[in-house]
Amino acid sequence: MALIFVTGNHHKFKEASEIAIQHGIEIEHRNIPYVEIQADKLEDVIRLGIQQACALLNGPCFAEDSGLFIQAFKGFPGPYSNFVFRTLGNDGILKLMVDETNRRAEFKSAVGYCEPGLKPKVFTGGVEGNITLEARGTLGFGFDPIFVPTGEDGRTFAEMPAGEKNKLSHRARAIEAFFRWFKQRKTVDR
Amino acid sequence: MALIFVTGNHHKFKEASEIAIQHGIEIEHRNIPYVEIQADKLEDVIRLGIQQACALLNGPCFAEDSGLFIQAFKGFPGPYSNFVFRTLGNDGILKLMVDETNRRAEFKSAVGYCEPGLKPKVFTGGVEGNITLEARGTLGFGFDPIFVPTGEDGRTFAEMPAGEKNKLSHRARAIEAFFRWFKQRKTVDR
Numbered sequence: 001m002a003l004i005f006v007t008g009n010h011h012k013f014k015e016a017s018e019i020a021i022q023h024g025i026e027i028e029h030r031n032i033p034y035v036e037i038q039a040d041k042l043e044d045v046i047r048l049g050i051q052q053a054c055a056l057l058n059g060p061c062f063a064e065d066s067g068l069f070i071q072a073f074k075g076f077p078g079p080y081s082n083f084v085f086r087t088l089g090n091d092g093i094l095k096l097m098v099d100e101t102n103r104r105a106e107f108k109s110a111v112g113y114c115e116p117g118l119k120p121k122v123f124t125g126g127v128e129g130n131i132t133l134e135a136r137g138t139l140g141f142g143f144d145p146i147f148v149p150t151g152e153d154g155r156t157f158a159e160m161p162a163g164e165k166n167k168l169s170h171r172a173r174a175i176e177a178f179f180r181w182f183k184q185r186k187t188v189d190r
Numbered sequence: 191m192a193l194i195f196v197t198g199n200h201h202k203f204k205e206a207s208e209i210a211i212q213h214g215i216e217i218e219h220r221n222i223p224y225v226e227i228q229a230d231k232l233e234d235v236i237r238l239g240i241q242q243a244c245a246l247l248n249g250p251c252f253a254e255d256s257g258l259f260i261q262a263f264k265g266f267p268g269p270y271s272n273f274v275f276r277t278l279g280n281d282g283i284l285k286l287m288v289d290e291t292n293r294r295a296e297f298k299s300a301v302g303y304c305e306p307g308l309k310p311k312v313f314t315g316g317v318e319g320n321i322t323l324e325a326r327g328t329l330g331f332g333f334d335p336i337f338v339p340t341g342e343d344g345r346t347f348a349e350m351p352a353g354e355k356n357k358l359s360h361r362a363r364a365i366e367a368f369f370r371w372f373k374q375r376k377t378v379d380r
Contacts, residue, residue: 038226038235038270045228076277080228080270087266088286096278096285 002028003182004061006053011141012064016175018166023179032056034063038079042067042110045079047120050112060115062178066171068143070131071104072097081143090135090146103130107147107157109174113182123181125173132156140165192218193372194251196243201331202254206365208356213369222246224253228269232257232300235269237310240302250305252368256361258333260321261294262287271333280325280336293320297337297347299364303372313371315363322346330355 005016005027013029020027034052036045046065053061067081073096077084084092097103107127114120128150135145137158144157149168157165166172195206195217203219210217224242226235236255243251257271263286267274274282287293297317304310318340325335327348334347339358347355356362 035238036228038228038273040273048225073282074277076274076282078273078277080273083228083230083268083270084266087264087268092263092266092286095288096282098285 002026004028004030004057004059006030006032006034006050006057006061006063008033009141012171015162015166015169015171016064018162019172019175019179023183025179025182030057030061036065040075040079042079042108043122043124046110046112047122050114050120054114054116054120058116060113062111062113064109064111064171064174066107066109066174068093068147069106069108070097071106072100072102085142090143093131093143093146094134097131103132105129105131105147107143107170109170111174111178113178121178121181123174123177125170125175125177127168127170127173192216194218194220194247194249196220196222196224196240196247196251196253198223199331202361205352205356205359205361206254208352209362209365209369213373215369215372220247220251226255230265230269232269232298233312233314236300236302237312240304240310244304244306244310248306250303252301252303254299254301254361254364256297256299256364258283258337259296259298260287261296262290262292275332280333283321283333283336284324287321293322295319295321295337297333297360299360301364301368303368311368311371313364313367315360315365315367317358317360317363 005013007013008031032053034049037048039045042065050063053063067078069075069078109125111123112120129148132146132148136156137145140158147157195203197203198221222243224239227238229235232255240253243253257268259265259268299315301313302310319338322336322338327335327346330348337347338344
């Protein structure tokens, strides 16, 4: 039986699918709208979200929430990255960063898993990097064109093919952590 | 019996108190943390919020949510105004608005009222205006120093004494609408 990934974002589903294949896990896409709360931590947002999605589906499922946390702006846009991308976009972030010397940022991801009778489990992943001076690349989605991960060759996430981004990304790390737990658990932590 | 205003913001309580006095209504401050959801409309945020607060209190209460909706940015920061004020502040908004000729914005407010057994009621208020070129004034709170209401003398909300702001403000309008309804209702709309 395929494991259900609850998301309205087909980019996220595609990224997760490629990781799932490597783990021999079959995943299925479902777009079930669940409520996201306003909270500074992604973990808090996803914990409540996956609990609801699980109740609606009445079956095991996982979901993911991610955000770009810019150090000079105390974590903005953080958990509201989706809204900020829709309203300000990459251009807005670059405008805010004009003359800003501290360009450090972290992409964070939280994956929530729940099944009936189980307390939600949350797995996190992060990747540190810098905000570019201009947007570069057309791959990926969201803030990918303005984020360069630390320790790599200076390309943005939007300049990396999916397979490469999946070796580094916050989302890949959180999903990997979840898949490893999912495959290995023998007893359910109720 | 005093009517309970659920808020963590003492500025809001002060503004509401001054309006309440004019209506002969006594209000009381309670800081009960309730969950706010992520939604583009304040009405949706406050409806769920006041329902929870009412369940926690097991008694009648009201709460208020407000935001600054900037036209050139598709409503940013909108329902996330509190977070954006904490992270970017007025300086961040002014930086985003550099070279922006469309400076129109609206302050919006939604008041939610609930009592046990009653479906939440929501009242809204808005005030149109413009984003200034620089912050001015020290009264009020939040984005008040960068907002000039339309049709007035060019002062920002932060340059107006509370009594004056309360004749114009989005929050005052929503609270007035609520108080008028609250005083006049004979039968409860269940």
